[in-house]
Amino acid sequence: MKAKTFIDSARAVITIEGNAVLELAKQIQPTFDDLCEEIIQLKGKLILMGIGKSGHVAQKISATLSSTGTPSFFIHPTEAAHGDLGMVGKNDAVLIFSNSGETKEIIEILPALKRATANIYTVTNTLHSTISKAGKISLAINAAEEACPLDLAPTSSTTIALVFGDALAISLLEARGFSRDDFAKSHPAGQLGKKLTTLxxxxxxxxxxxxxxxxxxxxxxxxxxxxxxxxxxxxxxxxxxxxxxxxxxxxxxxxxxxxxxxxxxxxxxxxxxxxxxxxxxxxxxxxxxxxxxxxxxxxxxxxxxxxxxxxxxxxxxxxxxxxx
Structure with a gap:
C-alpha cells in the first residue's frame, strides 16, 4: 500500500483548517457587536495579550488593528508582571487571547489588570474558563479539530483566532469609515506606501x-x-x-x-x-x-x-x- 504523500498531508491540513474557518462564521454571536461598540467608543488604546502561539496571534492582530485605524499594541503577560502593566491606563482596554482560557501567566496578573482598567475583553474556546469569566465582554471560538494528527500542535485553533482578529479589524475599519488616505498615512514606506501615495x-x-x-x-x-x-x-x-x-x-x-x-x-x-x-x-x-x-x-x-x-x-x- 502506497504511503501517504506530502501533498496528501498538505491537502488534509488545508481542508481541516478551511472547515474550521467556515465554522467560525457560525460562532460569531451578538457579543461581537458589543465588543466592537466598546472598542469604537474607547478613549485610550486597545492592548492585546497572549502567551505562546496565542501571543504570536495577538501580536499580528494588534499590528493589523493599528494599521486600520484602531490604536493598539501588544504586551507580553510575563513582562506585564514585571513592570509593563504601567503602560495600561484607565482609558485603555485589554483584549486577551487564550485558547484554553486557563493560561497561568495571565490568570496571575488578572487582579492587577482589573485595578489598571475595567475594560477587559477575552477570546477563549469556552465561556466557562477562568479567563473568560474575568472579562467584561467574553467571546468563545473553537475549532472542532486541530490539523495536527497528534492533536497537540495548535493549528486550526490559531488559524481561526487570526481570522477572528481580521474580522474584528475590518469590522472596526468599516465602522470608522477608514479610507485609503488614512491607510496611506500609516504605511508611508515600501511598495505599499508608494501605491497609496503616488498620484x-x-x-x-x-x-x-x-x-x-x-x-x-x-x-x-x-x-x-x-x-x-x-x-x-x-x-x-x-x-x-x-x-x-x-x-x-x-x-x-x-x-x-x-x-x-x-x-x-x-x-x-x-x-x-x-x-x-x-x-x-x-x-x-x-x-x-x-x-x-x-x-x-x-x-x-x-x-x-x-x-x-x-x-x-x-x-x-x-x-x-x-x-x-
Whole structure:
C-alpha cells in the first residue's frame, strides 16, 4: 500500500483548517457587536495579550488593528508582571487571547489588570474558563479539530483566532469609515506606501511634453508629432478641449485601410471615445482602469475650473515607477 504523500498531508491540513474557518462564521454571536461598540467608543488604546502561539496571534492582530485605524499594541503577560502593566491606563482596554482560557501567566496578573482598567475583553474556546469569566465582554471560538494528527500542535485553533482578529479589524475599519488616505498615512514606506501615495500627476507626461494636435491637423503632420514626443500616441484638441486620441494602433488600422495620410484630417480617424483620469487620482487607480479596459494609456485631465494642463499616463510609466 502506497504511503501517504506530502501533498496528501498538505491537502488534509488545508481542508481541516478551511472547515474550521467556515465554522467560525457560525460562532460569531451578538457579543461581537458589543465588543466592537466598546472598542469604537474607547478613549485610550486597545492592548492585546497572549502567551505562546496565542501571543504570536495577538501580536499580528494588534499590528493589523493599528494599521486600520484602531490604536493598539501588544504586551507580553510575563513582562506585564514585571513592570509593563504601567503602560495600561484607565482609558485603555485589554483584549486577551487564550485558547484554553486557563493560561497561568495571565490568570496571575488578572487582579492587577482589573485595578489598571475595567475594560477587559477575552477570546477563549469556552465561556466557562477562568479567563473568560474575568472579562467584561467574553467571546468563545473553537475549532472542532486541530490539523495536527497528534492533536497537540495548535493549528486550526490559531488559524481561526487570526481570522477572528481580521474580522474584528475590518469590522472596526468599516465602522470608522477608514479610507485609503488614512491607510496611506500609516504605511508611508515600501511598495505599499508608494501605491497609496503616488498620484497620476507625479509620473504622467503633462504640459509642453504632451503630444497634442489640433483636430484639423493632417495625419501626416500628426505622425511627426507622435514621433517627436515618443509616447506612441497624441491627444486631439478642439477649442481648448481634448476631443480624441490617436494611437499607434489607430495608425496601423489606417494603413491597412489605405487611408491617405496627406489629405486626411486627424478628427476623421481619431478615437473619440477615450478613457481619462484626473491628475490628483492615485496612480494605482490608473493601472486598474487600463487593465480593466485592456488599454495602455489614459488621458490625464484637470478638474472642471482648474487651470492644470492635459497630459498622458502610460502603462510603461506605471511599470517604470514601480506602481505595478
Amino acid at each position: 497620476v500627476k507625479d509620473i504622467a507626461t503633462i504640459g509642453e511634453m504632451t503630444p497634442i494636435v489640433d483636430q484639423l491637423t493632417s495625419l501626416k503632420d500628426t505622425l511627426i508629432v507622435i514621433s517627436e514626443k515618443k509616447l506612441g500616441l497624441t491627444l486631439v484638441e478642439a477649442n481648448g478641449e481634448i476631443v480624441g486620441v490617436f494611437t499607434d494602433g489607430d495608425l496601423r488600422r489606417c494603413l491597412n485601410n489605405g487611408v491617405d495620410i496627406e489629405n486626411t484630417n486627424i478628427k476623421d480617424i481619431m478615437t473619440a471615445n477615450f478613457k481619462s483620469i484626473f491628475g490628483d487620482d492615485l496612480a494605482i487607480d490608473a493601472a486598474e482602469i487600463m487593465e480593466k479596459n485592456k488599454i495602455l494609456s489614459l488621458v490625464v485631465k484637470p478638474h472642471e475650473g482648474e487651470k492644470s494642463e492635459f497630459g498622458i499616463i502610460t502603462m510603461h510609466q506605471l511599470l517604470e515607477s514601480g506602481i505595478i
